[in-house]
Amino acid sequence: METIVIIGAGASGLACMNELLKENKYNIIILEQAKKAARKVLASGNGRCNVSNLNMDIMYYNHQDSFIEKLIKEFDVIDFFKQLSLKLRFEKNLVYPYSLSSLSVKNALMKNIDQVSYIDECEVLSIKNNKSYEIITTNGHYQADKIVIATGSPASHLSGQNNLKMLEKMNVSLIPFTPSLVQVKTKPVFKALKGQRVKGIVTLYDQNQLIEKQTGEIMFTDYGLSGICVMQLSRYLKRLKNPKLVLNLLPDIEKEELQHYGLEGFFHEKIVHVFKEKNIDPQHIEIKIVDTMPIEKAQVCHGGVSLKEVDENLQLKKYSGIYVCGEALDVDGDCGGYNLHFAFASGVHVAKSIKK
Ligand SMILES: Cc1cc2nc3c(=O)[nH]c(=O)nc-3n(C[C@H](O)[C@H](O)[C@H](O)COP(=O)(O)OP(=O)(O)OC[C@H]3O[C@@H](n4cnc5c(N)ncnc54)[C@H](O)[C@@H]3O)c2cc1C
Structure with a gap:
């Protein structure tokens, strides 16, 4: 059985996990640096969690890349949450959970968590490339056949500040994080x-x-x-x-x-x-x-893993079997559900790439 390690239990990592779980053929480990998962999901939309937007267009993102456009347009957020038994509602183009509570979104994303090995308070520090990958954390070493980097950005500091530290020594081009959607x-x-x-x-x-x-x-x-x-x-x-x-x-x-x-x-x-x-x-x-205002006040960050570093499976070109999704990639969008939409869409996309 292949071991897939997902780094980060936020919107994109949990979306990836749920898609992988549709096939009962992976040993999935999630490593999360914080004590609690999905803290940004909880904070989103002032606690109401604006999960997507019906007016989905690449013009609302920082890259006009046709591949990213395909990815965001093909992702069906309504169906994604239907499979997690979460009903959505619409206020004009804004998409919210029917309950208007971000906790419902977190609970839906986490409902299958007991089917994986979930390790919290475990910050990933570096990755070694031997025959398989070795992941060095504050809480021991882990072996992985494939790795999903779903560590988000330092915006608001709710997802830590060492989001891409593990890639720093791996010769992967990282665009420095700077605040976006900020006062x-x-x-x-x-x-x-x-x-x-x-x-x-x-x-x-x-x-x-x-x-x-x-x-x-x-x-x-x-x-x-x-x-x-x-x-x-x-x-x-x-x-x-x-x-x-x-x-x-x-x-x-x-x-x-x-x-x-x-x-x-x-x-x-x-x-x-x-x-x-x-x-x-x-x-x-x-x-x-x-x-x-500084990064800790921002909702989202510019920057992350350069799109030049990944192929259409969101796999690092230099490291076969390492994938990147969500805000850890250099993709950011407008207010109005565009950032969570990308996080879910890219997390599911990575899972589908792994299953291929
Ligand atoms: C206040 C606020 C309101 C927002 N409102 C909205 C909104 O209404 N709609 C919208 O679309 N977007 C909103 N956003 C943005 C949205 O929440 C993020 O873009 C989205 O959560 C990013 O998902 P992600 O999976 O990439 O990262 P995250 O959800 O941030 O998940 C990353 C996870 O990785 C963990 N992690 C980080 N580094 C490491 C490490 N080294 N080792 C192990 N684990 C690590 C983090 O602790 C975190 O749990 C808001 C953001 C904020 C801060």
Whole structure:
């Protein structure tokens, strides 16, 4: 019987496990560095776990690679969870568990865990390539015929910080992890508005060139700005030199209407006070982005194992029998279920590749 070691009991590793278990022909070992599995799944979507999006398109990811496009489009998230007896629900294009509780998703992913050897508090440090693979961990050595690296990224630190340490000495090209889907530090900062949420259009410019526009909630913080649409725009920052945001907090209001109602007619009194004091036009607020918040505040990371290092089975080209899935790969997506969708899709894809 082949021994398959899955490193990481998160979304992608557990998806891979469930697909492998459909054939009763593998000895499966899962090594997990934390005491509890699937911590990011639990934290996802503010505890509601937005598992996917009905509007699935490669444009929502950082790579426009046709192979990744095929992988995300072919994966049927509804059927995947049906097989795990979890009913889903839809809010517009967003896909959630019917219970609206991320715990249901974790429980569904873990329901077959007693069919494998699950070892927690076991951090993988390195891999040695002898006849089979030897995995060196904080908790002993393990032999594997095949390895699945499903260790995620250091975003939010909920999945540890040594996600790809085991590959560092293996001559595999790793794109450094940097924060994505993260809050931004700005100049000016509206500290007095900390915690205030408003809706509007946020446009991202770089050296006066329009990069991207988002509509939605914006939250003022004591370091800068947060909110889904600001986090979405943060995905572009890595490649920009001089980014700035322009906020329009009353995009559907005519100037005459604004004059008639005054700021008081539209905003919380704290906002009115600050905007009046600083003579701010709510339909055009220019804010410079000076930095992103650090990785431990991010929901997702850019970076990971370069796609150039894997073949279409998501197997390392340099190491036959070692596969990579989920956020450990250099694939990241927008808010809205795209990251979990990729984690599940790539985990299942790796399992199918192994079964082939
Ligand atoms: C606050 C928050 C909210 C989010 N909300 C959403 C959302 O609503 N929708 C969405 O699509 N995405 C969301 N995401 C992103 C999504 O959770 C991740 O992209 C997804 O969980 C990645 O799955 P993964 O299997 O690649 O990694 P993970 O789920 O992070 O799993 C990796 C596992 O590997 C373990 N591990 C790491 N290193 C080692 C090691 N060296 N040895 C052994 N084990 C190791 C970790 O402890 C972890 O259990 C959110 C993320 C955060 C932080």
